[in-house]
Each structure stands twice: as C-alpha cells, then as structure tokens.
Amino acid sequence: MFAIDYTDPGTPASKQAKQVTVEIDGRAVTVPQGTSVMRAASSLGNQIPKLCATGSLKAFGSCRLCLVEIEGRKGYPASCTTEVAEGMKIRTRTEKLDQLRRGVMELYVSDHPLDCDTCPGNGHCELQDMAEVVGIKESRYSMGGATHANAAKDVSNPYFAFDPELCIVCSRCVRACDEIQSTLALTIDGRGFDSKVAASQSESFVDSECVSCGACVEACPTAALSEKSLIALGQPTRTVTTTCAYCGVGCSFKAEVQNEQVVRMAPNRDGHANQGHACVKGRFAYGYATHPDRIVKPMIREKITDPWREVSWEEALGYAAAQFKRIQAKYGRDSIGGITSSRCTNEETFLVQKLVRAAFGNNNVDTCARVCHSPTGYGLKNTLGESAGTQEFESVMHADVIMLIGANPTDAHPVFASQMKRRLRQGAKLIVLDPREIALVRTAHIEADYHLQLRPGTNVALLNSIAHVVVTEGLAKTDYIAGRCEEDSWRKWQAFVSEPKNSPEAMQEVTGVPAELVRGAARLYATVPNAAIYYGLGVTEHSQGTTAVMGIANLAMATGNLGREGVGVNPLRGQNNVQGSCDMGSFPHEFSGYRHVSDDTVRAAFESAWGVTLQSEPGLRIPNMFEAALDGTFRALYIQGEDMAQSDPNTQHVQAAFSAMECIVIQDLFLNETAKYAHVFLPGSSFLEKDGTFTNAERRVSRVRKVMEPLGGLADWEVTQRLANELGYPMNYRHPSEIMDEIAALTPTFAGVTYEKLDRLGSIQWPCNAEAPDGTPTMHVGQFVRGKGKFFRTEYVPTQERATSRFPLLLTTGRILTQYNVGAQTRRTHNVVWHHEDRLEIHPHDAEARGIAHDDWVGIASRAGETVMRAEVTERVQPGVVYTTFHFPESGANVVTTDNSDWATNCPEYKVTAVQVVKVNQPSQWQQRHRELTERQRIQRRSRAGHV
Numbered sequence: 001m002f003a004i005d006y007t008d009p010g011t012p013a014s015k016q017a018k019q020v021t022v023e024i025d026g027r028a029v030t031v032p033q034g035t036s037v038m039r040a041a042s043s044l045g046n047q048i049p050k051l052c053a054t055g056s057l058k059a060f061g062s063c064r065l066c067l068v069e070i071e072g073r074k075g076y077p078a079s080c081t082t083e084v085a086e087g088m089k090i091r092t093r094t095e096k097l098d099q100l101r102r103g104v105m106e107l108y109v110s111d112h113p114l115d116c117d118t119c120p121g122n123g124h125c126e127l128q129d130m131a132e133v134v135g136i137k138e139s140r141y142s143m144g145g146a147t148h149a150n151a152a153k154d155v156s157n158p159y160f161a162f163d164p165e166l167c168i169v170c171s172r173c174v175r176a177c178d179e180i181q182s183t184l185a186l187t188i189d190g191r192g193f194d195s196k197v198a199a200s201q202s203e204s205f206v207d208s209e210c211v212s213c214g215a216c217v218e219a220c221p222t223a224a225l226s227e228k229s230l231i232a233l234g235q236p237t238r239t240v241t242t243t244c245a246y247c248g249v250g251c252s253f254k255a256e257v258q259n260e261q262v263v264r265m266a267p268n269r270d271g272h273a274n275q276g277h278a279c280v281k282g283r284f285a286y287g288y289a290t291h292p293d294r295i296v297k298p299m300i301r302e303k304i305t306d307p308w309r310e311v312s313w314e315e316a317l318g319y320a321a322a323q324f325k326r327i328q329a330k331y332g333r334d335s336i337g338g339i340t341s342s343r344c345t346n347e348e349t350f351l352v353q354k355l356v357r358a359a360f361g362n363n364n365v366d367t368c369a370r371v372c373h374s375p376t377g378y379g380l381k382n383t384l385g386e387s388a389g390t391q392e393f394e395s396v397m398h399a400d401v402i403m404l405i406g407a408n409p410t411d412a413h414p415v416f417a418s419q420m421k422r423r424l425r426q427g428a429k430l431i432v433l434d435p436r437e438i439a440l441v442r443t444a445h446i447e448a449d450y451h452l453q454l455r456p457g458t459n460v461a462l463l464n465s466i467a468h469v470v471v472t473e474g475l476a477k478t479d480y481i482a483g484r485c486e487e488d489s490w491r492k493w494q495a496f497v498s499e500p501k502n503s504p505e506a507m508q509e510v511t512g513v514p515a516e517l518v519r520g521a522a523r524l525y526a527t528v529p530n531a532a533i534y535y536g537l538g539v540t541e542h543s544q545g546t547t548a549v550m551g552i553a554n555l556a557m558a559t560g561n562l563g564r565e566g567v568g569v570n571p572l573r574g575q576n577n578v579q580g581s582c583d584m585g586s587f588p589h590e591f592s593g594y595r596h597v598s599d600d601t602v603r604a605a606f607e608s609a610w611g612v613t614l615q616s617e618p619g620l621r622i623p624n625m626f627e628a629a630l631d632g633t634f635r636a637l638y639i640q641g642e643d644m645a646q647s648d649p650n651t652q653h654v655q656a657a658f659s660a661m662e663c664i665v666i667q668d669l670f671l672n673e674t675a676k677y678a679h680v681f682l683p684g685s686s687f688l689e690k691d692g693t694f695t696n697a698e699r700r701v702s703r704v705r706k707v708m709e710p711l712g713g714l715a716d717w718e719v720t721q722r723l724a725n726e727l728g729y730p731m732n733y734r735h736p737s738e739i740m741d742e743i744a745a746l747t748p749t750f751a752g753v754t755y756e757k758l759d760r761l762g763s764i765q766w767p768c769n770a771e772a773p774d775g776t777p778t779m780h781v782g783q784f785v786r787g788k789g790k791f792f793r794t795e796y797v798p799t800q801e802r803a804t805s806r807f808p809l810l811l812t813t814g815r816i817l818t819q820y821n822v823g824a825q826t827r828r829t830h831n832v833v834w835h836h837e838d839r840l841e842i843h844p845h846d847a848e849a850r851g852i853a854h855d856d857w858v859g860i861a862s863r864a865g866e867t868v869m870r871a872e873v874t875e876r877v878q879p880g881v882v883y884t885t886f887h888f889p890e891s892g893a894n895v896v897t898t899d900n901s902d903w904a905t906n907c908p909e910y911k912v913t914a915v916q917v918v919k920v921n922q923p924s925q926w927q928q929r930h931r932e933l934t935e936r937q938r939i940q941r942r943s944r945a946g947h948v
C-alpha cells in the first residue's frame with residue numbers, strides 16, 4: 001500500500017531560543033520552550049493519537065483524542081495545546097488514556113461510514129489510522145442515532161469535492177484557509193450536531209471566495225475534502241519530488257503517480273520555497289501535459305501555407321539543420337539565431353545558447369526575459385553588482401514594512417502572496433505603488449497603509465519623489481552609505497533627488513499621487529528597522545524600466561535596507577525559470593553568470609571547453625531580430641518554448657517579421673500562435689517528462705524530476721543535442737546532470753552546484769561555490785557584490801506614449817490567478833471555469849462617457865492596432881486608465897501594445913499604451929484575419945491527420 005512518507009509533528013515548531021527538558025514515558029527530551037507536548041513526543045518518535053492537530057496549523061484542541069497525563073496536574077490535558085515546562089513528567093499511554101481515546105473515537109465512528117475499502121481516502125485517512133491505533137472498528141453509539149449520512153456533496157469545484165458525510169468537523173480546513181492561505185473563505189456554520197463546513201456565505205465552493213489553492217484539501221484528515229483525480233483514479237503507487245513549472249515562486253511538489261499517470265500533485269512540506277503550500281495552477285492545473293492538443297510527432301512544411309507533414313525525428317532535425325546551413329551559406333553566419341525558454345530547464349536553456357554560440361557560430365540568442373525582467377538584470381548589476389533578487393522568501397517574515405511596486409502577488413505569485421499576507425497580519429505595514437487597486441490594497445484582515453495610485457508610466461517620478469523625502473528630511477542612513485557605497489555617486493544622487501523638481505509637491509501633477517501620501521509612505525519606509533521592496537513587471541515593462549530598477553536600488557541603499565534578513569530588493573519573477581534562463585547566458589551579450597562576451601578571459605574559457613572560436617561582439621536582441629528580418633538580413637530562427645506571436649508586443653509587427661523569414665523551427669507542446677509561421681515543428685516535453693533544474697525568484701535552484709516518459713520520445717535537451725549534431729557540432733550528454741556539471745565548471749556562481757548536492761539539500765540558492773558551499777540565502781551581506789554600491793541618477797523622462805485627444809486612455813496589462821501568460825497551458829485545464837476570456841477593465845466614469853455597460857463588446861484602438869473584447873466596468877482602475885490580461889490569443893491584447901521599449905534593454909513598454917475605447921458589435925479586422933488563419937490551419941492539420 002502507498003503511504004505518505006511524512007511524520008506529522010502535530011503542531012508548528014517553536015522558534016524560542018530557550019531549551020526545556022521534560023520526561024515523556026520515562027525518556028528525557030530537550031526542546032525549545034513553547035513546544036507542545038505533542039511535538040516533543042513526536043521528536044522521540046512517539047506519535048500521540050490526534051485528529052484536529054497537524055504540524056502546519058496552530059493547535060486548536062477540539063478533538064480530545066490527544067489526551068495525556070502530566071504528573072502533578074489534574075485531569076487529562078490535550079497534548080497539542082499544552083506547552084512543555086521544565087521538569088514536566090508526561091505519560092502518553094496508560095490504560096485510562098486508552099479508554100478515553102476509545103470513547104472519543106467511538107463517537108467519531110458512530111457518524112462516519114465504515115466502507116473504508118471503497119472510500120477514496122482508503123490508506124490516506126487519519127481517521128482510519130487513528131481508529132486502528134486506538135483499537136476501534138465500530139461504535140456502540142451507531143445504532144439508530146442521527147447521522148450525516150447522505151448529506152449533499154459539493155462537487156462544484158472542478159478539482160476537488162466536499163463530502164459532508166465524511167467530515168468530522170475538525171476545522172483543519174477552516175484554519176488552513178485562514179492561517180496558510182489567508183483567504184478566510186471557510187467557516188464552521190451552526191452548532192453541535194448541526195455544525196458544518198461552509199464556504200463564504202454557505203455558497204458552493206466554486207461560487208465562493210475560495211481561490212482553489214487546495215490548502216484545505218491538504219489539511220483534511222479524512223476524505224471529506226478530496227481531489228477529484230484521486231476519487232477517479234484511486235491511490236497512487238509512487239511519488240516523485242519535482243518543481244512547479246508555472247510561476248517564479250518555484251513550489252516543490254510530490255507528484256503522486258500511478259504508472260505514468262499523475263493522481264495528484266501534493267505540495268511538498270519540505271519545499272523551501274513553498275513550505276507545503278501551493279496555488280490552483282501548480283496544485284491542480286497540470287492536465288495540459290496530457291491534453292489531446294499535444295503535438296507528439298515532428299512535422300515539417302516548405303511554406304507556411306502548406307499543410308503540415310508528420311515525419312520522423314531524423315527527417316525533421318535533418319531538414320531543420322539543412323535549412324539553417326543553407327541560409328547561413330546564402331545570407332551569412334549572422335542570418336540565423338535562437339530563442340531560449342524561461343519555461344525550460346537550466347540545462348535545456350544552457351544547451352540552446354551553446355547551440356547558437358558554438359554551432360550557429362554567432363551570439364544571436366535571446367530569451368523571453370527580454371520582454372519581462374531584462375531591466376532587473378541591468379539595473380541591479382550596475383547598482384549592486386548582481387543581476388538577481390537579494391533575499392529568500394522567508395525573509396519577508398522579518399520585514400516591518402513591505403513596499404510593493406508594480407506587482408500583483410495574489411494573482412501572479414500566489415504562494416508568496418500568502419506568506420506576505422501572514423506577515424502583514426502579524427502587523428507589518430504595507431505600501432502599494434500601483435495604478436490599479438490590486439487585491440492586497442484591501443482584502444480579508446489586510447488594508448494597505450498607503451496606496452500610491454500613480455498614473456501608468458510615472459514610476460521613476462514617484463520613486464524620485466520618495467527619495468526626495470528620504471534625503472531632504474534627513475532620513476538617509478548616512479553611516480551605512482559611508483561604509484558601503486561609492487561616495488561620489490551618493491553625493492551626486494543626493495543632490496539630484498533633492499532638487500525641488502523631484503519633490504512630491506512638484507511631482508504630483510505628473511504622478512497623480514497627492515504629495516502628503518508620498519511623504520507619509522517615504523517616512524514609513526525609511527524609519528522602520530527593516531523595510532523590503534518587492535516589485536514586478538509593473539516596474540520593468542516601461543520605457544524607463546531600467547531607470548526604475550535603479551531608483552529602487554538607490555532607495556534601498558540610501559535607507560540601509562540591503563544585506564540582511566527582512567529587507568532587500570526583490571524582483572518577483574514571472575515564469576518558473578526566468579531567473580535561470582538569464583543566469584544561463586541567454587542574452588546575446590553575455591555568457592552564463594552574466595559575463596560579457598567581450599571579456600577575453602571568460603570567452604577563452606568557453607572556447608577551450610567548447611572547442612570553437614566565439615564571437616566577441618553581442619548578437620541581436622529579439623527586437624533587432626525582427627527588424628533585421630524585415631530588412632531581409634535575418635532569415636531563420638530556432639524557438640524553444642516561447643510563443644512570441646502572442647507574447648511579444650505589436651503583434652502585427654511580429655507577424656510581419658515572422659512572415660519575412662525562410663525557416664522558423666518551433667519546439668513546443670502545442671501548435672501555438674508562432675507555429676502558424678513555422679516550417680518545422682519539434683514536439684516539446686512538459687516538466688513532467690524530463691530531468692533538470694529550475695531557478696526561482698530567490699535564486700533557488702531546484703530539481704525537476706521525470707514523472708513520465710516524453711510523449712514525443714525526446715526530452716527538450718535531447719532535441720537540442722540532436723540538432724547540434726545534425727549541424728556538425730558534437731554534443732554527447734547522457735543525462736542533464738552532465739550539462740549541470742559543465743555549467744558549474746564554466747560559471748563561478750554555480751561552481752558548487754551538483755545534482756548530488758541538490759538531492760541532499762533539497763535546493764540551493766546561488767552563489768554556490770567554495771565560499772558558500774550550501775548557497776547564499778541573503779546577498780550583499782557585509783558588502784555589495786560589486787564592492788561599493790553605486791547610486792545612479794534617475795532623471796524622469798516621460799514616455800512618448802501619452803494620452804491624446806485621439807487616444808485619451810492609458811491601457812496597462814497584467815495577469816489573473818487562474819491563467820498563466822499566453823494561456824497555452826492553463827487554457828487547456830479546468831481553470832477556464834474561472835477565466836475564459838480576457839476583459840477590459842474600465843472605470844465607471846469612462847464607461848458612462850462612452851455609453852459602455854458591463855459585458856458590452858468594446859473596441860480598443862492604439863496607434864499599433866485594434867482589437868475587441870468585453871468590458872468589465874470596475875473601480876479597480878482609476879479614471880483615465882484601462883486594464884486587461886493577455887491570456888487568450890483571440891483577445892489580441894498585444895495587437896494594441898506598441899514597440900516602445902526600455903532605453904537600456906529593449907524590454908517592451910507593455911504597461912503604457914494610449915488607446916481609445918468605443919462600444920462595437922463586431923470583431924476587429926485583425927481578429928477576423930486571425931480567426932480565418934486559425935481555422936485554415938486547423939483544417940489543414942485535421943485533413944493531414946485523416947480526420948476529414
């Protein structure tokens with residue numbers, strides 16, 4: 001029988017330093033003060049029977065199964081709610097205790113079906129286990145009394161069901177929703193026999209405030225809350241520890257598997273990033289991996305108007321290699337390039353950039369991080385010396401103030417958002433800088449102390465005015481700055497931000513934020529012991545994205561908020577491996593570990609290891625590739641795991657560039673939007689089908705482990721390797737661990753990373769090397785990586801994208817909890833129950849002025865293009881600002897966004913597009929063309945597959 005390899009200590013660990021020694025059943029044990037008797041016993045391997053207690057939740061003391069005897073005390077206290085005291089003598093097994101426990105258990109069993117053999121929880125149920133432990137098979141009380149038999153089930157949630165008949169009203173689900181997830185969607189309704197679990201105001205789960213994180217299901221000791229997959233498939237037979245392939249939190253999971261089928265994804269209680277928690281995407285939305293839309297046979301076609309032809313791997317790879325060679329022979333070595341994927345593993349990403357540099361012989365490699373966090377890399381490298389966030393997630397539990405800038409963690413980084421909410425509920429203060437009222441501004445038990453609701457595109461102006469207050473009101477930490485920062489840069493920056501033009505009063509016209517709010521927020525941030533900044537794409541995806549990142553680093557240095565727990569500058573990375581794809585040398589100007597290609601020593605090391613001569617000039621960035629394609633000099637592209645035709649801005653420009661190329665090779669799971677322009681399709685493999693590593697937003701490298709064989713026969717790294725060999729450049733890795741060994745040998749920050757160490761430690765935060773053999777949770781301790789921190793002048797330069805009479809509204813974009821990026825994965829799961837289309841959020845005033853009502857179809861026009869979607873009239877956005885998500889290709893959100901970009905990195909300005917919005921009754925011309933093309937390709941594919 002499959003069993004969970006987990007010993008539940010019953011209550012959370014105490015963090016107190018003082019130690020206490022007690023005697024339990026004649027054995028002495030020393031534990032931290034504040035430890036429960038139950039946990040102390042567990043540390044001796046003595047599991048006291050329990051039902052309402054679990055190690056992830058505070059003790060509650062309701063089931064009375066965990067009673068113990070304590071010398072000198074009357075009665076039988078509950079061991080879960082009783083803390084140890086020095087010298088305490090405890091007995092956990094006596095005849096009297098056994099008798100009391102049997103009585104308690106009999107009462108539970110009297111109102112519980114005894115058909116364990118057919119129950120989905122069989123072998124997985126704590127009630128079943130405890131009944132066996134206390135020796136109860138049936139109840140004396142079960143004859144004829146009232147029971148909850150046949151109570152109506154709630155099966156409304158697509159992923160889990162609630163069966164009240166199996167519920168023992170232990171309240172673990174309610175407490176999990178409160179203490180772990182912080183959504184507080186559940187309550188126990190009624191009293192005594194009538195008590196029952198209720199979602200929100202006794203609504204169905206799907207209609208309630210529940211966000212389907214699964215914490216309640218995980219906490220439930222019976223099968224009352226069960227995954228539908230478990231009910232359908234039965235118990236798993238093995239587990240594989242792996243890492244979520246969605247967002248940059250990088251949650252660890254135990255995939256519970258039956259043969260090669262995932263029965264459930266259980267959040268790993270030992271996972272360093274998630275500590276046993278998960279969100280609806282990683283926990284439940286994995287069905288895309290086996291969706292019938294998966295393309296599992298390689299395909300080629302000469303022209304994009306031809307139907308696809310299924311071919312062998314040999315033919316597809318041979319054809320792709322021949323095309324690349326032909327094009328290079330005709331147009332030159334630099335006429336082709338490659339795109340690495342932030343969804344693929346570090347090892348796969350490293351191989352793609354190696355393929356481009358060593359086999360293509362140029363530096364034309366770029367990655368989707370270009371369009372999200374490239375300003376983070378540039379901005380933090382220049383100010384602090386390292387292109388990555390400074391903390392581990394746990395650090396937020398030491399923050400007194402959290403400043404959240406342009407990030408929406410409850411939707412985009414949900415597990416970290418829950419941790420942040422826990423800290424806020426402990427009393428930390430919250431400052432939100434966002435044009436939109438994100439959920440954290442006001443949610444259950446949380447209200448932001450300041451919401452600086454700035455106009456899109458004015459981050460730098462607002463950051464400068466915050467810095468102005470810090471400097472001019474004498475709040476800067478001058479000792480810290482004197483010891484750790486470049487004096488000259490500090491002096492110049494100090495003088496710059498002190499200029500009257502940067503004061504909150506002068507800037508409020510620009511930002512739209514009242515000066516007194518800015519002053520209050522600045523004082524709060526600068527005067528607490530620990531203040532931490534967390535930021536997202538609302539900072540980077542601007543024409544001044546890099547300037548804003550530098551402004552954030554300036555602010556943190558000026559207030560001494562770097563180099564210890566509870567502080568820092570923390571970019572919340574979007575995709576699962578966006579940190580890793582940057583670390584692995586995916587940018588055209590640098591090798592792994594952020595070393596410039598012009599550095600002769602570094603280049604020589606790669607040349608020696610790879611046996612080739614490498615270019616010393618940076619290659620083309622993604623936007624340059626598009627321009628060169630339209631100019632006719634860039635003719636072929638290898639794209640691994642990236643749907644640029646949907647995700648990149650100004651879709652029509654991207655489509656034109658793709659149409660101008662002679663050979664596009666796509667490696668992906670599905671025939672995505674980019675595949676419409678492709679000539680070779682190589683089946684990709686999902687995270688369940690391969691070994692490797694991902695690196696999350698904390699710089700945490702975690703193992704991805706194979707659960708099932710690749711549906712197409714090859715893991716992504718094997719495909720790249722075979723393509724390199726076809727091109728005449730030999731690659732002969734037998735396992736991704738050998739690729740990691742090469743990464744470690746060539747990359748100082750990864751020098752100490754091995755698969756053996758990852759297996760041993762669970763995960764490692766780079767830098768991991770001789771100085772930090774187990775990794776580095778906090779960066780810049782003692783001194784900055786670059787030596788002295790450097791302040792950069794951050795002059796506010798307004799974006800060219802301004803509201804005009806023709807385009808009077810500013811469009812900004814973002815994500816929603818249940819969908820992920822271009823939606824290729826989540827659209828192929830039950831998550832569409834919650835979000836099946838992108839909508840345009842518009843303020844009631846703007847809607848009324850245009851005669852637009854909720855649900856109306858509206859046309860959104862910018863100077864780049866037009867699209868149509870449904871309106872959502874809401875005060876979440878301020879007047880003059882509209883907002884949408886970009887998860888559905890037919891919405892065409894990026895048809896509207898422009899090709900404005902960050903001055904330093906070309907990261908697109910997704911967050912500011914001047915638009916007009918009008919009520920319409922038909923799709924835009926682009927949407928009509930898109931539908932026709934989609935339909936034509938669908939028919940071609942079905943006819944080739946013999947379906948019509």
Ligand code: SF4
Nearest residue numbers: 167168170171173220
């Ligand atoms: S649903 Fe499960 S966790 Fe919730 S009260 Fe019932 S038995 Fe306890």
Ligand code: SF4
Nearest residue numbers: 177210211213214216
């Ligand atoms: S799934 Fe998560 S949000 Fe929903 S009720 Fe359970 S714990 Fe609460």
Ligand code: SF4
Nearest residue numbers: 244246247251279282
């Ligand atoms: S928070 Fe992110 S990494 Fe964690 S389960 Fe959700 S999507 Fe996956």
Ligand code: FES
Nearest residue numbers: 050061063064080
């Ligand atoms: S486990 Fe202690 S009272 Fe339930």
